[in-house]
Amino acid sequence: MPAAKRGEGRGKRGQRRRPAPASIAAAPAVASPVPGLSREQLLDLYYWMRLTRTLEERLVALYRQTKVVGGLFRSLGQEADSVGSAYALERRDILSPLIRNLGSMLVKGATPLEILRQYMAKADSPTRGRELNIHFGDTDRGFIGQISPLGDMVPVMAGVTLSFKMRREDRVGLVYVGDGATSTGAFHEGINFAAVQRCPLVVIVENNGYAYSTPTNRQTAARQFVDKALGYGVPGESADGNDVLAVYDVTKRAVDRARRGQGVTLIELTTYRRKGHAEHDNQSYVPPGEIERWERENDPITRYHDRLTSELGFDAAEIEATDDRVRRVVDEATDEAERSGAPEALDALVGVYADPAVQPPLWFREGAAGVVDVHERPEGWGTYSAPASDTV
Ligand SMILES: Cc1ncc(C[n+]2csc(CCOP(=O)(O)OP(=O)(O)O)c2C)c(N)n1
């Protein structure tokens, strides 16, 4: 399945557009009851959440067959947070996902085939088998490759959005951080810098109740994460992270503010991590009954399904057609990913080090290398072969 080309297959607001099932195309034009979202977009939100869940369920099956290389990180119960927020961005905007933001990456144009190949470390995966899970990026499609150190993408996105501002580009950035990541220095430095510079940045704190095994009440003495906005002098808003329309709405308002030049917004989304940190984690630290209660009473897909049918005028058959389509997409992508080969060992180093190994000095260092070699570099340091002193 080829990656979506720039600008192709996009809805009016720049999102990837899923071809509508026949039943939807034939439906009469009914005004959307949700301001700013068409009827097709309302169903689109359901499609991306369902795709996220079904794709992850497929990954679990592949993991149990030992076909997934490395850990498997679920976003079960958090799909509305990823999908609703990413959907509020335009095509030209950039987001920085975390390990549980598969849904955001799909909305931004990552394909199920890429995700499956990446998790299975196939030769034709986006990182050619050299990185795993959803650790890859594509700035053309508007998602940045993530790194593991918690909070570190906040200063990175402060820099990205500062560059938008300096170049006078009409673009916004969105960075996700977990409740755990808010305890890092990088989070503090990044949001503080972005706030002072009035960068067009939306910072979303995904409060899913746990950071690995640490519950939120052991993470911060603050009553709620959104209170931290006050300390940075930025607007703070919170929303029910399991209500996809509320997530879309709160994010869209922050995106609009950023686009108008009004700087950073801190958003706290309250959700719940129903699986362990990764698939290996048995969640023995979770109080009995807690997971089951969230599953029973607060599943984001069930809630949205009910709302679509009871309040927003959708027919159960339309939604079932969407489920069928998702199953087909995931089945086809799985078959194709399974056909992909393993990487060649010799490919491992390609693109990792400078090629050729000797690079011309940067313009501002021209002439400086010799001085460093003579005065600062100890003799026999590493494998570096210093030029003879008569070249200085
Ligand atoms: C600076 C840093 N410290 C510790 C870790 C190890 N670590 C990886 S994920 C994680 C928990 C993250 O929790 P949270 O930020 O709440 O995100 P969630 O997993 O809940 O989505 C920890 C402690 C890390 N990657 N980086």
Ligand SMILES: [Mg+2]
């Ligand atoms: Mg967390």
